[in-house]
Amino acid sequence: MMEKMIFGRYVPADSVIHKMDSRSKLIIIFLFVCVIFLANNAVTYALIGIYTFFMLGMSRIPIRFLYGGLKPVLWLVLFTLVLQLFFTKEGALLVSWGPVKIYEEGLKMGIFISLRFFFLILMTSLLTLTTTPIEITDGLETLLNPLKKVKFPVHEMALMMSISLRFIPTLMQETDKIMKAQIARGVEFASGPFKERIKAVIPLLIPLFVSSFKRAEELAIAMEARGYRGGEGRTKYRQLSWHLADSLQLVLLGMLTILLFLLRS
Amino acid sequence: MDISLQHIDYRYQANTPFERLAIEDVSIDIPSGTYMAIIGHTGSGKSTVLQHLNALLQPSKGTVKIGDREIKAQQKNKNLKQVRQKVGIVFQFPEHQLFEETVEKDIIFGPLNFGVSEPVAKERARKALKQVGLAEEILEKSPFDLSGGQMRRVAIAGVLAMEPDVIVLDEPTAGLDPRGRKEIMDMFYALHKDRNLSTILVTHSMEDAARYADQIVIMQQGKVVNQGTPEEIFSSPVELVKMGLDVPEVVRFQLKLEEKTGMKLGKIYLSIEELSSAVTEALSRGVRS
Numbered sequence: 063m064m065e066k067m068i069f070g071r072y073v074p075a076d077s078v079i080h081k082m083d084s085r086s087k088l089i090i091i092f093l094f095v096c097v098i099f100l101a102n103n104a105v106t107y108a109l110i111g112i113y114t115f116f117m118l119g120m121s122r123i124p125i126r127f128l129y130g131g132l133k134p135v136l137w138l139v140l141f142t143l144v145l146q147l148f149f150t151k152e153g154a155l156l157v158s159w160g161p162v163k164i165y166e167e168g169l170k171m172g173i174f175i176s177l178r179f180f181f182l183i184l185m186t187s188l189l190t191l192t193t194t195p196i197e198i199t200d201g202l203e204t205l206l207n208p209l210k211k212v213k214f215p216v217h218e219m220a221l222m223m224s225i226s227l228r229f230i231p232t233l234m235q236e237t238d239k240i241m242k243a244q245i246a247r248g249v250e251f252a253s254g255p256f257k258e259r260i261k262a263v264i265p266l267l268i269p270l271f272v273s274s275f276k277r278a279e280e281l282a283i284a285m286e287a288r289g290y291r292g293g294e295g296r297t298k299y300r301q302l303s304w305h306l307a308d309s310l311q312l313v314l315l316g317m318l319t320i321l322l323f324l325l326r327s
Numbered sequence: 328m329d330i331s332l333q334h335i336d337y338r339y340q341a342n343t344p345f346e347r348l349a350i351e352d353v354s355i356d357i358p359s360g361t362y363m364a365i366i367g368h369t370g371s372g373k374s375t376v377l378q379h380l381n382a383l384l385q386p387s388k389g390t391v392k393i394g395d396r397e398i399k400a401q402q403k404n405k406n407l408k409q410v411r412q413k414v415g416i417v418f419q420f421p422e423h424q425l426f427e428e429t430v431e432k433d434i435i436f437g438p439l440n441f442g443v444s445e446p447v448a449k450e451r452a453r454k455a456l457k458q459v460g461l462a463e464e465i466l467e468k469s470p471f472d473l474s475g476g477q478m479r480r481v482a483i484a485g486v487l488a489m490e491p492d493v494i495v496l497d498e499p500t501a502g503l504d505p506r507g508r509k510e511i512m513d514m515f516y517a518l519h520k521d522r523n524l525s526t527i528l529v530t531h532s533m534e535d536a537a538r539y540a541d542q543i544v545i546m547q548q549g550k551v552v553n554q555g556t557p558e559e560i561f562s563s564p565v566e567l568v569k570m571g572l573d574v575p576e577v578v579r580f581q582l583k584l585e586e587k588t589g590m591k592l593g594k595i596y597l598s599i600e601e602l603s604s605a606v607t608e609a610l611s612r613g614v615r616s
């Protein structure tokens with residue numbers, strides 16, 4: 063039922079992007095989100111597009127899978143485009159069709175903003191698709207470590223994040239299982255009047271809550287039994303390691319940034 | 328109600344990198360009134376097969392016939408409610424599906440969904456509770472205040488109260504104590520006989536399969552590898568052992584006995600009573616001759 067979901071999902075493969083250090087990937091995503099705002103004409107957007115698809119290609123994620131998973135988001139992108147089309151009233155009038163008027167600026171802004179949105183989604187999906195949740199949290203924890211000086215609970219946050227990420231698939235399996243059990247007892251989740259459908263959620267949510275609380279308690283006990291006492295003095299089993307490829311990726315992004323500065327209008 | 332699976336495949340997460348062929352070319356016939364046991368290792372596809380029996384899953388290939396309904400691959404299937412009323416499923420760890428404030432409300436949830444009136448449903452709840460061996464006082468309690476074993480029985484009562492023609496059981500006694508196990512299995516068997524139900528049981532217990540089933544299906548890696556009466560299945564124990572499956576204790580005892588004493592009983596016996604009388608007879612014959 064939720065088989066097509068790709069958010070927060072890791073797809074194992076043997077690619078350059080998979081092998082990168084999660085710290086460099088996080089830094090690149092963070093910088094990319096800033097750099098993308100430099101683009102303001104066709105050439106610069108094309109450059110960012112080339113960069114995004116280059117990264118996608120290197121990750122070896124099947125495009126068909128990506129397309130299937132991103133389809134719902136593509137509608138959102140299309141919606142942004144339409145919104146811009148109808149509500150920007152600057153530049154030359156292109157189409158006048160009854161009350162619908164499309165202006166040059168509207169078309170331009172619509173295309174640019176939805177492209178920006180689209181590239182951002184692709185790059186962030188690429189991060190989660192090629193990096194295990196554990197790697198992401200390890201990377202974040204290391205990058206945010208300096209914040210410990212100002213008493214920011216970096217370790218606790220990272221732990222919370224890795225536990226939530228770890229339990230997303232479990233929760234989805236559980237949802238699927240309970241949904242099936244209730245469908246077998248005559249519940250209809252996908253059809254019937256709206257009011258009935260809302261009511262149908264209760265037999266799903268209550269068992270999910272109950273099992274989540276139970277699981278949280280068991281997890282806490284298991285952690286205590288194995289001597290967990292917070293982040294103080296805790297060593298790491300998985301060591302992050304920065305390679306040449308990571309530096310090269312940063313250089314590549316640096317080059318993109320310089321080009322963007324030179325070519326933007 | 329006859330059920331038949333005809334050459335079905337099922338793929339989880341089709342068209343993704345996680346695609347997985349869980350069952351392949353499975354054909355099983357379940358004529359009305361059959362007690363069928365499905366045996367196999369964890370991950371062999373038993374639960375996937377079960378979910379086709381009331382159209383929770385639609386086959387990726389092949390046809391499922393449930394009574395006069397036909398469910399085919401690649402075809403929209405609507406109005407499956409009737410099918411689901413006729414085929415009740417007790418899932419693995421069914422206590423996870425409890426959600427109502429009281430036991431009574433939880434048991435009548437299914438029947439009400441299928442359009443049974445409230446008084447009738449409540450009457451059925453009382454009956455079902457008795458069948459699963461719980462006292463009526465429990466009806467007003469919260470299901471979350473019960474012990475694990477009691478919760479399991481309440482969840483089973485919730486399926487019985489739907490009064491299905493076919494009962495599908497996915498390891499219904501996993502995690503129960505031996506006595507509770509036997510009580511529940513005996514209860515299902517009595518029900519099977521009284522109401523002339525079809526029963527499909529997934530189990531790891533060869534004893535249960537030998538004792539209750541008319542037909543046994545053995546699954547391995549998504550395929551049906553053997554199918555027959557308990558006598559047929561257990562008469563070639565070597566094959567079972569090769570697959571890493573067990574043989575009922577009685578059969579193991581008989582084989583050891585034949586090996587040690589050179590006695591030949593001629594056929595495989597599935598209950599202690601039958602075996603002991605066969606052995607007694609063979610011995611007395613031996614003495615006479």
Ligand SMILES: Nc1ncnc2c1ncn2[C@@H]1O[C@H](COP(=O)(O)OP(=O)(O)O)[C@@H](O)[C@H]1O
Nearest residue numbers: 339340347349368369370371372373374375376
């Ligand atoms: N929801 C699911 N998504 C993906 N794969 C699944 C799912 N459910 C089961 N499988 C896979 O299908 C195969 C058969 O599983 P299942 O029918 O549950 O076996 P059994 O009940 O015999 O233990 C297993 O390999 C399992 O990993």
Ligand SMILES: [Mg+2]
Nearest residue numbers: 373374419497
């Ligand atoms: Mg199973």
